[in-house]
Amino acid sequence: MKKKVSKKSPEVSMDDPYLCGACAKRLGGTWPDGHCATMHSGICPYCNKKKGLCCIGDYDWPDKNFIDLRD
DSSP states (O other): OOOOSSSSSOOOTTSOOOEEHHHHHHHHOOTTTOOOOOEEEEEEEEOOOOOEEEEGSSSSOTTOTGGGGTT
């Protein structure tokens, strides 16, 4: 099932811990400078397209949620 992706109401959760870069950006996530992460191919649960996926904890989020997943 495709999730609604909107800057007004981000729905990023640990229920779907991996997402593509385009969806992360649309949801307000930014990639930390110099950060390296493991990626894998899969179906992004937010856009339903086959892409490279990273864990939500690899991104920085405006509300600082999930940042402890990197530490």
